Amino acid sequence: MSGENPAPGREVPEELRRALAAEVSLASRMRHVVVGVMGGCAAALIAVLWATEPQPLPTRTQAAFAGLIAIGLAWAVFAGWVLSRRRPLFARDRVLGGRIALAAALVTGVAGTALAAARAGAGVTLGIALVGLCLVIASGTALLRARSRHRELLRLRDALSHEDPRTP
Amino acid sequence: MDGEDRRDGLLVVRCQLGEREAFGELVRVWHDPLRRYVCGMVNSSHLADDLVQEVWVAVLRGLPGLRQPDRFAPWVFTIARRVITDHLRQSYRARETPVEEAGDVVADGDSLGAVLTTMQVEAGLDGLPPLEREVLVLFHLQDLPLTVCAEVLGVPPGTVKSRLYRARRMLRGVLVERGYEA
Numbered sequence: 001m002s003g004e005n006p007a008p009g010r011e012v013p014e015e016l017r018r019a020l021a022a023e024v025s026l027a028s029r030m031r032h033v034v035v036g037v038m039g040g041c042a043a044a045l046i047a048v049l050w051a052t053e054p055q056p057l058p059t060r061t062q063a064a065f066a067g068l069i070a071i072g073l074a075w076a077v078f079a080g081w082v083l084s085r086r087r088p089l090f091a092r093d094r095v096l097g098g099r100i101a102l103a104a105a106l107v108t109g110v111a112g113t114a115l116a117a118a119r120a121g122a123g124v125t126l127g128i129a130l131v132g133l134c135l136v137i138a139s140g141t142a143l144l145r146a147r148s149r150h151r152e153l154l155r156l157r158d159a160l161s162h163e164d165p166r167t168p
Numbered sequence: 169m170d171g172e173d174r175r176d177g178l179l180v181v182r183c184q185l186g187e188r189e190a191f192g193e194l195v196r197v198w199h200d201p202l203r204r205y206v207c208g209m210v211n212s213s214h215l216a217d218d219l220v221q222e223v224w225v226a227v228l229r230g231l232p233g234l235r236q237p238d239r240f241a242p243w244v245f246t247i248a249r250r251v252i253t254d255h256l257r258q259s260y261r262a263r264e265t266p267v268e269e270a271g272d273v274v275a276d277g278d279s280l281g282a283v284l285t286t287m288q289v290e291a292g293l294d295g296l297p298p299l300e301r302e303v304l305v306l307f308h309l310q311d312l313p314l315t316v317c318a319e320v321l322g323v324p325p326g327t328v329k330s331r332l333y334r335a336r337r338m339l340r341g342v343l344v345e346r347g348y349e350a
Contacts, residue, residue, distance in 0.1 A: 017195075019225070090186030160174055
C-alpha cells in the first residue's frame with residue numbers, strides 16, 4: 001500500500017494499554033477452556049452415574065442429577081460462547097486448549113467406562129466406552145487442527161521475517 | 169507486497185500466533201492513524217478515545233479469523249468505520265435525523281484535491297456531513313489509495329470519486345465561509 005501505513009507513533013494511553021492487555025490475556029482464555037472442559041466432563045460423569053444406577057432413583061434425586069448435569073452443560077456453553085465471541089483463542093492458545101481438552105476427554109472416557117464396568121452390564125459399558133472414544137477423537141481432531149494452523153502460521157511468520165530486512 | 173504491508177503482515181501473523189508482545193507493537197503502530205480517523209469523524213477527543221478503544225477490542229477479537237494478514241489496513245479501517253457508523257446511527261436515532269446516502273455522480277478534473285493540505289482538511293471537517301467527512305479523512309488524512317478507500321467504505325471506486333468531488337466542493341464552501349482562501 002502507498003503511504004497509509006504509519007511509523008510507530010506516540011505512546012499508547014495507559015488506560016487503553018491495560019484494557020487491551022486484559023483483552024489478550026492468556027490466563028483468562030485458559031480459565032475459560034478449563035471451566036468449559038470441566039463443566040462438560042462433570043456433566044458426562046454425572047450422566048454415567050445416573051445411567052448406571054442399578055435401582056430406579058427417587059424423583060428428587062433424579063431432579064438433583066438433572067440439575068447438576070444442566071449446571072455442567074451451562075458452564076460448557078458459557079465457556080464456548082466466551083471463547084468464540086469475547087476471547088477467541090490464538091494459535092498457541094488453541095494448541096494448549098486442545099491438549100487440555102484431550103487430557104480431560106481421556107480421563108473422563110476412562111473414568112466413565114470404569115464406573116460403568118463396575119456398576120452396569122457389558123452393553124451399557126460398551127456404549128459409554130464408545131461415547132468416551134468419540135470425545136477423545138473429537139478433542140484429538142481439534143488438537144491436530146490447532147497444531148496444523150500453528151505450523152502454517154509459523155511458516156508464514158518465518159517467510160515474512162526473512163523477507164523483512166528490519167526484522168532482527 | 170511492499171515493505172509496510174510486509175511489516176503489518178508479520179505483526180498480524182505474530183499476533184495470530186499468540187505472541188503477546190506483538191499486540192503492543194501492533195497497537196503502537198496503528199493507534200495514531202486510527203485515532204486520527206475517528207477524531208476526524210466525531211469531533212470530540214473523549215468520544216474518539218472511547219471509540220478507538222472499542223475499535224481495538226473488536227480488532228483483537230477478530231484477529232484470529234483474519235485470513236489475509238497483509239490486508240490489515242483496509243480491515244482495521246473497515247472495523248473503525250463500522251464502530252463509528254454504529255455510534256452515529258445511535259446519535260441520529262436520538263435526534264431523529266436520517267443520514268441520506270448520496271447518489272453516484274462521478275466527476276473528473278477536480279483540481280481542488282491537488283491543493284488541499286492536511287491543515288485545511290482538518291479545519292473544515294466538522295462542517296461536513298459524515299459521508300463526505302469520512303472519505304476526506306481516509307483519502308487525504310490517512311493517504312489511503314482510492315481502491316482501499318472503496319474497500320473500507322464498501323462502495324465502488326467511482327462512488328468514492330464522486331464523494332471526494334462533492335466533499336471537496338463542500339469543504340471549499342466551509343473554508344471560504346470561515347475566512348480561508350479557496
